[in-house]
Amino acid sequence: MQDTSCLSGSKFTFGRVFPTALGKEPGLQFLTSLAAEMKSAEEEAFPGYTPNVSLSLPLVRGNPCLASQYHTLQSSPVISMSSCHQTGFGLRDDNSHHNPAQGYYLPHGLRPNGAPALESPRIEITAYHHQYPEEEVEESASLDQAIHQKRGVNSIVTLTLPNADGYRDPSCLSPASSASSRSCNSDASSFESGFYNYDNSPQNSPWQSPCVSPKGSSSLLSCPHAPLAPPSASPRHSPSTSPQIGAQAEEGWAGHGPRGSSRPNSPACSGGGSNGCGSGVGKRKYSFNGAPYRQPSYTPNQSPTPSPRGSPRVSVTDESWLANTNQYTNSAIVAAINALTTDGVVDMGEGIPIKARKTNLDHSPTMSLKTEPGGEEMGPGSELLQEDYISRLPFKKEVYGGDFLDVPQNPYPWSKPKPYLSSLPALDWQLPSCSGPYSLQIEVQPKSHHRAHYETEGSRGAVKAPSGGHPVVQLYGYVESEPLTLQLFIGTADDRLLRPHAFYQVHRITGKTVSTASHEALQSNTKVLEIPLLPENNMRAIIDCAGILKLRNSDIELRKGETDIGRKNTRVRMVFRVHINQPNGRTISLQAASNPIECSQRSAQELPLVEKQSLDSYPATGGKKILLSGHNFLPDSKVVFVEKAQDGHHLWETEAKVDKDSVKSTALIVEIPPYRNQRISSPVQVNFYVCNGKRKRSQCQRFTYLSPNVPVIKTEPTDDYESLGCPDLSVQSNPYYYGQPRLAPIIPMGEDDSSLVGGYPPCPPCHGSASSAPASSTPSSSPTLHDMSPVAYPRCLSTSPVHTRAGHLASTIHEAPASLGQPSSPDRGIHHLGPHGYNQVYSNGSPSSSPDGSDSSSPGGGAESPFTLVPPTQNQGRCSPQSLLPENASPPPLAVTVKQEPQELDQMYLDDVNEIIRNDLSSISVHLSA
């Protein structure tokens, strides 16, 4: 089933893009095919095409929807990506550049039409971007905001949606789910889903056709649906959320003051997963029960969260630095806006509800955005800004628009909108951690466990480092005297592409014990903590101001567009971003994600966690002992080695011998079991996990069996591997990647590869601290991903991944758009699903330079947008700079790396979740198909 669903999902999503690939082949083939296709596609699409960049952007836009979709897809996508990478790499050397890009692009590709997207995309994209940014709110209010957003409080209409949507939806299934959800939910989500759905469902059609077209992104807008959606959405929203208070109330859904009343059922529902929608809906309703639910906390006005408005800004400091940042960004922003406006506007207009538009219009002027004093206006002000963006952005607009409209009232001051945000890449985009001389690294990783607090609880403090201190992030290679802003948000830690976590939000911690100034902002429903990176501090920041807030599963799942399931989805990563303006007007955006952080009290106490392993590879003969370091190991813990085929099928599974005498809660010695085939000619990658019981498994860790004769590094072999069923193999020296192939792929590509990075392969795990987890690389950067687990989405991988990627891709594209031109990128995008997807688009500005600029992007384009993308090469971002270096050295291996991908291993764990998701997807897909 899952498979099916997945597949279907994928199809939907990007089906167009490479439907065949996805749809057709499930497992390995899937990858393989993808790769092939990718190549072909690329070729086709862009035969000559260069890479790039530009395209990507477009895609993105086009797909805002896509994004959503992909989100959903994501999981699977990953895999694809990998394949892509491989392909890319292998295949194209020529393209190599492209490849990378491709990877990134893939997503675009995802968009099926990618191409189309390209065109329009620009606009759309822009909007897209903007949207997010727009949202930002500042301050503490953020919480509220966040909440609102999530809940839709704000808005009006769809409050919810927006949030959800935000990235999430997209990711999620939205499409698929959306469909279902819609049905279920009804409108509410609709608007969001609107886009998503539209995309999705329609997508099939729509996308491809209409939407896809250029504006795809705008699709929302552009798409008739979109517009419609909004309306409907609004309604929904309204219903659900009503505006502010009302909304809250609604949101409050749950109402219940004390839990007593009833908790919302949510979670469980989610569990239901598939039903999800239906149930979800139901749930919510139930939850609504009238009770006001907790509003208290969030209610808008009140400031729900602790952070009161006041605090937010609190420190002058914050503002000041903010100001700085803004300043410089402003120009860029403005430019972007203008650009955006153009395209976006138009579309937007259509898509957007009247109200929204109005606002937009009004605001538009906004450019000033930044400014906005805000005042209470916050609502307004922020909205304004947003609106602008919104207008541009299809969905958001809608969403926000609606929200905004309603919102106006928001009492919160959120604040000031930071204009510049708007132009920034969406939070679900995958960005590299290194670009050119710059490298964003997590010098000190956060602890693997951090109990998140509920809104009903007081803060549980800032995330800490294993040493007792706090995480530390540093930007290397920046020699300017101008301070920068480090953004922090809570991202997912599953095997899908990194994206904002729907069930967790960063929580700003203030107080005498906090030495780092921070400021909250909202970006597409995701709270973003902005921390100053000062030259005087060597561009290093101690993150002692960030806690993690847990949102109730039921609340989130009820959202219209939300497709993710909260149950057992308790791992997160801290995601850091920095945007560096370049003299040429472009902006380089870097991202680094931390190792996974388990946020559930119970899971943290019971689930085994492998942070380090003394050996990552060994000859197939096995027999050697490995020391595993981590937590929650028990005398009866078991270590299971598994090998899965690309399609997720188990090829081999065996329990390794554990030295029970040496077992400690934090260490365990296991003997490497002999591989099933002692005559492998190339490295075979397998996974292993620690199991304390049926439902208590650690995430999968990677391990590579080497050919007795061959050295590890080999390259490629993909095929072989594939045949074996092994996902990756090799190369990886990095142990951890697993996660997502994406990483690997990385590639240099980039647009230019230029970037340096490109050259490098993905960075391995560099994380600074890395020590701990293996960090896999996650897409984002981080290494860590590991398997966290759970999340499983495994099976779907194939499918899902797609989605995801798409999403990412999209994102990538966005940036690109700006710079790159649309064109090419798009194409590529399409092709490349690339796992990498990430890479981004941005990359180079070159693009911008080039062509795109003009064209394409108009919207946000390059010019406008400030950023350029970076090339990410490594998309993964993660690379740690340092690591990178090394790796670079080893680059070759890289290639290899790419292959890998996916590991679906984890999936097993995830299964629960995955299944659910799948089910949802399947249903969705079904709908779609229908």
Place this chain on the structure above:
DNA sequence: CGCCTGGAAACATTA
């Protein structure tokens, strides 16, 4: 008094 926490009861779902 308020922030942090660790623990755990009360609920909810899933097996």
Place this chain on the structure above:
DNA sequence: CGTAATGTTTCCAGG
């Protein structure tokens, strides 16, 4: 359908 195993969310209490 009842029960056990799991998970989530809300409370409590101590530092």
